[in-house]
Amino acid sequence: MKGSLGTSLVLHFLVLTWALFSLSAPAKFEVGDVEALPVDIVPVESITQIQQGDKKAPMAEKSAPKPTQKPKVVENAENAGDNDVDLKTPPTPVKKPLQTEAAAAPQKTEKPLPNPTTEDNKVKEVAPEETAPKPQEVAALPQPRPEPTPPTPKPEPQPEPKPAEQQAEEIPMPDAVPVPAARPTPDVPKPQEAKPVEKPEPKKTETPKPAEKTPDRKIADKKQETAKSTSSKESDFNADEIAALLNKQEAAGGGAKRSAAPAALGGKHDTGGSKLSQSEIDALRGQIQNNWSVISGIEGAQGVIITVTMKLDETGAIIGRPEVKATGGSDNARRTLESSALRAVLRSSPFKNLPADKYDAWSEVVVNFDPSELL
Amino acid sequence: MEHADLAAAASSVSLLSLFMQAGLIVKLVMIGLIGASVWTWAIVIDKYMSFTKAKRQFDQFEQVFWSGQSLEELYRTLAERQNSGLAAIFVAAMREWKKSFERGARSPIGLQMRIDRAMDVTISRESETYEARLGSLATIGSAGPFIGLFGTVVGIMTSFQAIAGSKSTNLAVVAPGIAEALLATAIGLVAAIPAVMAYNKFMADAGKLGARMEGFADEFSAILSRQIDEKLQPRQAAQ
Numbered sequence: 001m002k003g004s005l006g007t008s009l010v011l012h013f014l015v016l017t018w019a020l021f022s023l024s025a026p027a028k029f030e031v032g033d034v035e036a037l038p039v040d041i042v043p044v045e046s047i048t049q050i051q052q053g054d055k056k057a058p059m060a061e062k063s064a065p066k067p068t069q070k071p072k073v074v075e076n077a078e079n080a081g082d083n084d085v086d087l088k089t090p091p092t093p094v095k096k097p098l099q100t101e102a103a104a105a106p107q108k109t110e111k112p113l114p115n116p117t118t119e120d121n122k123v124k125e126v127a128p129e130e131t132a133p134k135p136q137e138v139a140a141l142p143q144p145r146p147e148p149t150p151p152t153p154k155p156e157p158q159p160e161p162k163p164a165e166q167q168a169e170e171i172p173m174p175d176a177v178p179v180p181a182a183r184p185t186p187d188v189p190k191p192q193e194a195k196p197v198e199k200p201e202p203k204k205t206e207t208p209k210p211a212e213k214t215p216d217r218k219i220a221d222k223k224q225e226t227a228k229s230t231s232s233k234e235s236d237f238n239a240d241e242i243a244a245l246l247n248k249q250e251a252a253g254g255g256a257k258r259s260a261a262p263a264a265l266g267g268k269h270d271t272g273g274s275k276l277s278q279s280e281i282d283a284l285r286g287q288i289q290n291n292w293s294v295i296s297g298i299e300g301a302q303g304v305i306i307t308v309t310m311k312l313d314e315t316g317a318i319i320g321r322p323e324v325k326a327t328g329g330s331d332n333a334r335r336t337l338e339s340s341a342l343r344a345v346l347r348s349s350p351f352k353n354l355p356a357d358k359y360d361a362w363s364e365v366v367v368n369f370d371p372s373e374l375l
Numbered sequence: 376m377e378h379a380d381l382a383a384a385a386s387s388v389s390l391l392s393l394f395m396q397a398g399l400i401v402k403l404v405m406i407g408l409i410g411a412s413v414w415t416w417a418i419v420i421d422k423y424m425s426f427t428k429a430k431r432q433f434d435q436f437e438q439v440f441w442s443g444q445s446l447e448e449l450y451r452t453l454a455e456r457q458n459s460g461l462a463a464i465f466v467a468a469m470r471e472w473k474k475s476f477e478r479g480a481r482s483p484i485g486l487q488m489r490i491d492r493a494m495d496v497t498i499s500r501e502s503e504t505y506e507a508r509l510g511s512l513a514t515i516g517s518a519g520p521f522i523g524l525f526g527t528v529v530g531i532m533t534s535f536q537a538i539a540g541s542k543s544t545n546l547a548v549v550a551p552g553i554a555e556a557l558l559a560t561a562i563g564l565v566a567a568i569p570a571v572m573a574y575n576k577f578m579a580d581a582g583k584l585g586a587r588m589e590g591f592a593d594e595f596s597a598i599l600s601r602q603i604d605e606k607l608q609p610r611q612a613a614q
Contacts, residue, residue: 008417012416023389
């Protein structure tokens with residue numbers, strides 16, 4: 001036994017020493033160097049609640065559509081634009097760039113024209129000031145203009161005033177005058193008629209025509225009128241016309257909602273950007289319930305659901321008579337509960353604690369009640 | 376610096392460092408289990424050698440016994456030695472036989488019974504030596520895993536307490552303690568598995584040897600009873 005015990009001890013010693021050296025450290029797991037990815041937690045609201053803005057503009061704290069320049073005309077307009085009527089078409093028609101390219105040429109011819117002419121300096125002063133805003137109004141559109149036009153018109157008008165006039169005449173011709181005429185939606189027939197007439201005329205007499213044209217086009221702004229007068233003095237007729245057409249195009253599309261802030265990322269329309277949260281709705285419901293004197297013991301009151309639809313002004317007061325509808329239960333119970341609900345709603349006006357910045361959301365509210373919960 | 380740290384971290388998972396990191400109870404459990412393993416293998420080696428030796432002796436004795444050699448002669452040669460197994464049974468039976476005839480046996484039945492007793496006692500004594508220490512193999516085989524598990528539970532408990540103290544649940548912090556604790560179970564299994572296997576094998580071998588001894592005893596008892604009849608009948612006839 002001693003011998004075998006010794007043998008066993010020796011064997012164990014050998015095995016343990018072998019294990020200590022060969023099994024000392026298991027191979028480490030290969031862990032790839034993975035760089036941590038920055039993760040932003042984005043609330044669902046930013047996806048589901050899109051604010052009106054410009055799709056191509058950079059992101060800003062508050063989204064806003066492209067800035068407009070005209071004074072506010074239409075109250076509660078929904079679509080951004082310089083229009084007088086709140087149209088749903090986007091403010092920039094797709095086909096415009098073609099026209100604006102052509103339109104840019106005469107505008108540049110205007111500038112060289114006053115220099116050679118011996119007419120009053122006043123005219124010159126007026127012209128640059130007013131022609132300047134035009135490109136601003138069109139904002140994105142004018143960009144294509146300078147690229148194609150500058151090579152052809154610029155060198156020619158400067159040396160001689162006369163060829164400049166000729167070019168100006170020539171340029172409007174290819175513009176395809178009827179094409180812009182089709183776009184201004186409000187006054188379709190008038191510009192079509194006027195334009196063909198105007199083109200031959202400006203060559204001979206310039207001053208009378210702009211005067212005639214401006215009354216025809218109701219859309220033209222004061223800026224446009226002044227621009228016309230300057231250009232007419234300078235004996236450049238076509239530029240006027242194109243400017244007018246361009247302005248018409250601006251007015252033709254887009255809505256009447258004005259925007260003063262710089263364009264920032266956003267959707268075309270608000271999509272539930274301001275929505276009452278559940279707790280705000282509950283608060284509103286609570287105010288009504290507090291004023292609800294519950295009539296207990298009505299037969300058939302079980303299963304009655306009361307829907308109150310009311311319009312609120314910005315102070316939270318009810319406008320007009322709230323509409324109360326009850327469904328389910330017996331006729332008698334419905335009538336009783338409807339009248340008690342109406343009383344409660346009227347008593348709780350004006351509602352408090354409604355978020356002022358979400359007035360769109362609660363200007364018209366629908367609140368549902370289950371009177372059985374109150375009993 | 377970083378390499379050194381990594382090396383230190385790697386070495387902290389080696390068996391020796393795992394053992395050194397362990398707490399006192401876990402260390403004791405591990406040492407006890409290693410001791411049990413040593414004891415198990417000592418028994419295994421001892422039993423293996425003694426069983427093979429016993430089998431060889433059985434074969435040799437049977438060869439000699441059935442070779443037609445005179446039993447008296449065989450007894451005389453064997454009686455001087457220290458015998459085991461079949462030889463011991465043969466010697467015990469022959470001794471009883473001799474004693475009975477030297478003093479003049481009266482009844483053949485009594486003589487037969489005495490010889491059988493002597494052989495039974497020798498068989499039980501011999502089987503006892505064969506089965507000796509197999510019980511400790513069984514104990515190690517059944518209790519080893521539990522002792523290891525105990526060490527693991529205690530080790531994990533202490534390592535969780537350490538984690539609670541360090542206030543970090545990083546796997547690198549948690550892993551060494553758990554690995555160290557699991558080492559106890561591993562050692563327990565290492566000790567227990569061979570113990571169970573050896574126990575089963577040696578119990579079967581001991582059973583076989585016992586059966587062989589029983590068989591030889593019956594055969595030898597039959598031979599002796601024939602001899603008794605032959606030797607006692609002339610006396611009875613003479614009377």
